[in-house]
Amino acid sequence: MPALEKVRYRPVPVRDLFLEMKNLSELMIDLAYSAALFNDRELAEDILELENRVDTLDYLLEMTIMIAARDAHDAEALAGVSAVASAADKISDAAADIAAIVTQNIGVHPIVSQVFEKVEERLMQAKVSADSSLVGKRVGELDLAARMGVDIIALRRDKDWIINPQKTEHIRSGDVLIVRGVHSGIKEFKELAEQKSRRRGD
Amino acid sequence: MSQQNQARFEEIVERLVELKDTSELMIDLAYSSLLLKSRELAEEVQRLEEHVDKLHTDFELLVLQSEFKKEEAKGFLGLIRLGVATEKIADAAAQISEVVLRGIEPHPVLQLSIREAEETVAYVPVAKDSPLANKTLVEARIPEETGMWILAIRRGNKSIRPKPDSKIEVGDVLIASGYAEGVEDLKKLSKR
Numbered sequence: 001m002p003a004l005e006k007v008r009y010r011p012v013p014v015r016d017l018f019l020e021m022k023n024l025s026e027l028m029i030d031l032a033y034s035a036a037l038f039n040d041r042e043l044a045e046d047i048l049e050l051e052n053r054v055d056t057l058d059y060l061l062e063m064t065i066m067i068a069a070r071d072a073h074d075a076e077a078l079a080g081v082s083a084v085a086s087a088a089d090k091i092s093d094a095a096a097d098i099a100a101i102v103t104q105n106i107g108v109h110p111i112v113s114q115v116f117e118k119v120e121e122r123l124m125q126a127k128v129s130a131d132s133s134l135v136g137k138r139v140g141e142l143d144l145a146a147r148m149g150v151d152i153i154a155l156r157r158d159k160d161w162i163i164n165p166q167k168t169e170h171i172r173s174g175d176v177l178i179v180r181g182v183h184s185g186i187k188e189f190k191e192l193a194e195q196k197s198r199r200r201g202d
Numbered sequence: 203m204s205q206q207n208q209a210r211f212e213e214i215v216e217r218l219v220e221l222k223d224t225s226e227l228m229i230d231l232a233y234s235s236l237l238l239k240s241r242e243l244a245e246e247v248q249r250l251e252e253h254v255d256k257l258h259t260d261f262e263l264l265v266l267q268s269e270f271k272k273e274e275a276k277g278f279l280g281l282i283r284l285g286v287a288t289e290k291i292a293d294a295a296a297q298i299s300e301v302v303l304r305g306i307e308p309h310p311v312l313q314l315s316i317r318e319a320e321e322t323v324a325y326v327p328v329a330k331d332s333p334l335a336n337k338t339l340v341e342a343r344i345p346e347e348t349g350m351w352i353l354a355i356r357r358g359n360k361s362i363r364p365k366p367d368s369k370i371e372v373g374d375v376l377i378a379s380g381y382a383e384g385v386e387d388l389k390k391l392s393k394r
Contacts, residue, residue, distance in 0.1 A: 076306060081309045106280045115215040
């Protein structure tokens, strides 16, 4: 269990805190399902750390809105912000619960992953082969969202996961990528990563 | 594993995926209800929350009814926990929609993107002769033709998270957001 950090108030715009909570919590859901279905312990542990991060953000947000409320009207509006932020926190908790299935060695029945891959059309894991045309490319340069309607939400290199990799990150041979998006796109992307078929002219 | 058990497994996982999709759709809709100050969307989220409760119970019953060996118990516990977590996500979405239903004026901080407050939400049924019927969302080109964005497709008591390859069926209700003039265009497309 990671040590909990002491949360000291520092001035950060509520909007920034909230957006980070919202984005992280949504990302964590997809990562958590991936960790559970591929029984990936390192990824699951990273999700538990992200959960901590969201908790810290939530504390900071609560402190900030307490300072911001000057009158009853402010308090009413900010209570709404607090409720929504705590919902984002709850979502990240749920993602951490899913990750804990892996870290507590409970696991999900292996046949589930097989079936899941057939019916879940939005999430996929692929290993980049040495021959893949992706090797050496920067994440941003692939323009995946526009070209195939997918994006890379995490990348494993050796033992470490890089969550939400930056546009400037280079893809290397042997990287394991978690990709989410539309079904046709993730299928196309998997072929590209594993270089199962020759590239169709583009 | 017997063939019968395999079939049952597929059913369990299909339910799980439906739970997962619905809970994630609820999050999208809940944030949209906040952004668009839409009571209707918030109520849709509440309705889906009830639907998820039912799906979740069915899912748990299916898991418990499957025959599994002692050594498989852990794997089944993992499945149950996945279901519980998914239900928690749906709860969180319902909590977000409650802010709208309680009439709390959404704070500007919660205005998350540029698609803003002048927009409205429309519920548009797809008629038999509509050119949209039996097309996928990509083929239907709704944003291009009308400026409206599809938030969800309601089909019977289910709501479907829109994907480019989702097929529009006669009788579907399209839940869309956009500017008022777009609503009229979308209604025309859906009737005919």
